[in-house]
Amino acid sequence: MVKRISVVDVDLCVGCQLCMFACNRRFAEAGISRAAIFVQSVGGIERGFIIRVCRACKDPPCAKVCPTGAISKREGGGVRIDHKKCIACGNCMKNCLIGAIFWDKSLNKPIVCTYCGYCVNYCPYGVIKLEEI
Amino acid sequence: MMEASSLSKILYIDLDNKRYWIKERPELFKEWLGGVGVGIKLLSEECPKNIDPLSGENPIIFAIGYFNGIYPLASKTVALFKSPLTGNLGESHAGGRCGLAIRMAGYGAIVIKGSSDYPIYLVIDENGVKFRDASTLWGMSSTTAVGRILREKEGIPGIRSIMRIGRAGEKMIPYACVITETFRTFGRLGLGAVFGSKKLKAIIISGRDSLKVKDPRGYRNIYDELYNSFIKSGAMKKYHDIGTSMNVTSLNLISSLPVRNLQKTKFEGINELSGEALAEKFLGRRIACAHCPVSCIHVATLRIPYENEPYFYRIKMIPYDYEPIYALGCMLDIRSAEGFLKIMDRVEELGLDAISTGVILAWATECMEKGIITTKETDGLLLKWGDYETYIEAINRIVEMKGEFYEALSKGVEYASSKYGGKDFALSFGGNEMPGYHCGLATHIGFLVGMRHSHLDNAGYDIDQKLNAEGKKPNPKEIAKMIFEEESWRQVLSSLVVCFFSRKVYTPEVISRCFSVIGIDITPSQLKEKGIEILREKYKFKVREGFSFEKLRIPKRILETPTPQGILREEDIREGIMEYKKLLEGK
Numbered sequence: 001m002v003k004r005i006s007v008v009d010v011d012l013c014v015g016c017q018l019c020m021f022a023c024n025r026r027f028a029e030a031g032i033s034r035a036a037i038f039v040q041s042v043g044g045i046e047r048g049f050i051i052r053v054c055r056a057c058k059d060p061p062c063a064k065v066c067p068t069g070a071i072s073k074r075e076g077g078g079v080r081i082d083h084k085k086c087i088a089c090g091n092c093m094k095n096c097l098i099g100a101i102f103w104d105k106s107l108n109k110p111i112v113c114t115y116c117g118y119c120v121n122y123c124p125y126g127v128i129k130l131e132e133i
Numbered sequence: 134m135m136e137a138s139s140l141s142k143i144l145y146i147d148l149d150n151k152r153y154w155i156k157e158r159p160e161l162f163k164e165w166l167g168g169v170g171v172g173i174k175l176l177s178e179e180c181p182k183n184i185d186p187l188s189g190e191n192p193i194i195f196a197i198g199y200f201n202g203i204y205p206l207a208s209k210t211v212a213l214f215k216s217p218l219t220g221n222l223g224e225s226h227a228g229g230r231c232g233l234a235i236r237m238a239g240y241g242a243i244v245i246k247g248s249s250d251y252p253i254y255l256v257i258d259e260n261g262v263k264f265r266d267a268s269t270l271w272g273m274s275s276t277t278a279v280g281r282i283l284r285e286k287e288g289i290p291g292i293r294s295i296m297r298i299g300r301a302g303e304k305m306i307p308y309a310c311v312i313t314e315t316f317r318t319f320g321r322l323g324l325g326a327v328f329g330s331k332k333l334k335a336i337i338i339s340g341r342d343s344l345k346v347k348d349p350r351g352y353r354n355i356y357d358e359l360y361n362s363f364i365k366s367g368a369m370k371k372y373h374d375i376g377t378s379m380n381v382t383s384l385n386l387i388s389s390l391p392v393r394n395l396q397k398t399k400f401e402g403i404n405e406l407s408g409e410a411l412a413e414k415f416l417g418r419r420i421a422c423a424h425c426p427v428s429c430i431h432v433a434t435l436r437i438p439y440e441n442e443p444y445f446y447r448i449k450m451i452p453y454d455y456e457p458i459y460a461l462g463c464m465l466d467i468r469s470a471e472g473f474l475k476i477m478d479r480v481e482e483l484g485l486d487a488i489s490t491g492v493i494l495a496w497a498t499e500c501m502e503k504g505i506i507t508t509k510e511t512d513g514l515l516l517k518w519g520d521y522e523t524y525i526e527a528i529n530r531i532v533e534m535k536g537e538f539y540e541a542l543s544k545g546v547e548y549a550s551s552k553y554g555g556k557d558f559a560l561s562f563g564g565n566e567m568p569g570y571h572c573g574l575a576t577h578i579g580f581l582v583g584m585r586h587s588h589l590d591n592a593g594y595d596i597d598q599k600l601n602a603e604g605k606k607p608n609p610k611e612i613a614k615m616i617f618e619e620e621s622w623r624q625v626l627s628s629l630v631v632c633f634f635s636r637k638v639y640t641p642e643v644i645s646r647c648f649s650v651i652g653i654d655i656t657p658s659q660l661k662e663k664g665i666e667i668l669r670e671k672y673k674f675k676v677r678e679g680f681s682f683e684k685l686r687i688p689k690r691i692l693e694t695p696t697p698q699g700i701l702r703e704e705d706i707r708e709g710i711m712e713y714k715k716l717l718e719g720k
Binding site for chain 1: 134137237277280285292341360364419421423425427428651
């Protein structure tokens with residue numbers, strides 16, 4: 001079965017951003033430049049947080065606007081990016097309604113969640129989980 | 134992408150000429166670790182001797198360390214400057230997002246020099262600095278509003294921090310602080326006033342970089358080890374559950390909680406203002422600093438009805454911690470949680486240091502009680518214990534410096550008491566207002582000898598609590614030794630820069646291993662040596678600016694009110710101070 005990261009309850013989020021750092025550690029790097037998940041405040045920390053991560057759309061708008069077919073639909077929902085085909089036009093990023101496609105500056109290519117669930121292991125409050133679609 | 138082992142970039146900003154430059158100084162970080170270590174070297178370089186702290190010559194140094202962005206709980210930034218409150222070393226730490234933002238933007242330290250002739254704010258990222266006109270924001274009554282405006286204006290690239298000052302900073306109140314991420318502050322010793330003197334309203338800094346480590350597998354392993362220690366071992370549970378405000382109950386229980394300007398140590402409002410009570414009735418949200426899973430930041434929700442408009446409410450989110458509860462609650466004998474939260478809110482919006490403000494008001498109240506001042510000086514305000522509405526008005530008048538008396542209060546308790554008397558119960562150490570502990574000998578020796586005269590320098594109160602629990606008799610010599618060890622070790626922690634809450638996990642051995650996987654070899658004993666060296670650098674700066682242990686004033690009040698160890702003797706305190714001096718000077 002295909003999986004995705006789902007936000008269980010955003011009100012449990014304390015904004016620690018450990019998920020972002022975890023995502024980056026997949027590449028055994030510290031920092032956040034390659035993270036495919038992003039936690040930010042909703043107009044100020046006092047109002048809580050939002051979590052931007054690919055929710056694996058069944059018919060993903062990002063794939064529809066890719067001019068080179070670099071973004072392909074994953075069976076069951078979500079996408080895969082083939083960096084070789086990608087010409088870095090940024091259409092996918094602009095067309096993601098929830099802003100879940102990020103930009104890897106060093107590669108100059110888009111970043112999107114690979115649904116691996118590594119970040120989930122570092123969320124101490126159960127805000128996110130890896131679930132079957 | 135940067136190497137995790139290469140911390141080197143220093144961003145210099147010249148506000149006189151609105152220009153900036155970057156210098157690569159890797160050797161400085163190799164030798165002094167980062168954070169407070171690098172910070173004190175930069176301060177010593179950049180701050181000319183005997184300058185006015187509120188002149189353009191006073192530099193502001195922000196410094197972070199190797200662990201920021203790499204390891205959890207390394208979420209702090211150190212600020213160094215010359216303090217307008219004490220006229221000596223100013224050092225302040227804050228969490229929030231700034232430590233990570235600075236690292237992810239690629240810098241190890243930021244040096245801000247000169248002053249602008251009109252209000253400005255700075256936008257800093259990996260590409261450098263933009264100077265923006267802040268005239269519209271100047272005079273705004275709320276620091277929260279300033280944050281909202283800048284957040285909207287400057288977008289959200291990566292991890293971002295918004296440091297700003299309130300009215301108190303603009304008016305150069307020497308105990309004004311800098312607020313970051315709405316709920317964290319660079320408090321104590323007046324960084325906000327130094328911002329104000331430079332017409333620097335705010336700094337927005339953001340970054341989104343990554344860091345290469347030398348041993349990727351080792352890095353992930355040690356990260357997991359740390360994560361498990363912090364989360365699964367329950368070591369951080371107390372900070373997460375009730376937060377630092379749990380101290381209200383525990384210190385009250387052992388009669389170490391200063392109440393009514395330390396006239397007593399038992400608090401009758403305990404059922405209202407304990408951490409447990411605040412959590413039960415008011416806790417609205419818990420928040421974490423960037424890259425810290427603990428989330429010790431406790432924010433209360435207060436619903437305030439409008440008097441003339443039925444069914445209209447103001448919803449306020451107000452952060453609280455132990456120290457503000459002590460200073461603005463217990464010291465003023467506020468027995469209403471709502472009352473405390475309202476004072477707290479005012480102090481935050483104005484950007485004042487909560488501890489200093491509370492201690493100053495407590496002194497003023499006792500002066501009135503004793504007839505040293507009357508409503509003539511206060512221009513009609515009758516200061517009395519527990520009356521939070523009057524205290525809020527007094528705070529407004531302090532910031533606006535309305536009349537001679539409030540102007541004196543705006544300069545700190547040391548100054549106000551030299552002008553009006555009441556020195557015996559003016560609770561300040563080295564010019565800095567007293568933190569919330571009266572646990573015994575080590576507490577007060579710690580405040581006096583600590584480089585910032587803060588409880589955070591060496592946690593003498595912790596030594597006392599351990600001695601008291603074990604029923605051991607305090608000995609000034611031994612205490613001095615323990616304080617020296619703790620304070621020098623804390624220099625290492627605040628050079629990395631990790632939160633002091635993590636100190637039991639970040640032992641010398643663990644830190645040494647953490648360094649090793651990112652490609653830096655340093656042994657536990659070398660780390661300890663570094664800590665002593667950094668402490669001595671700070672002392673050198675203090676002596677240069679006129680500090681001497683012999684000149685320290687001991688407020689009589691701390692010798693009058695019994696501690697759990699009984700009444701303290703001045704000669705024991707003096708002995709401890711001189712013993713500490715010997716250790717510090719290596720004699």
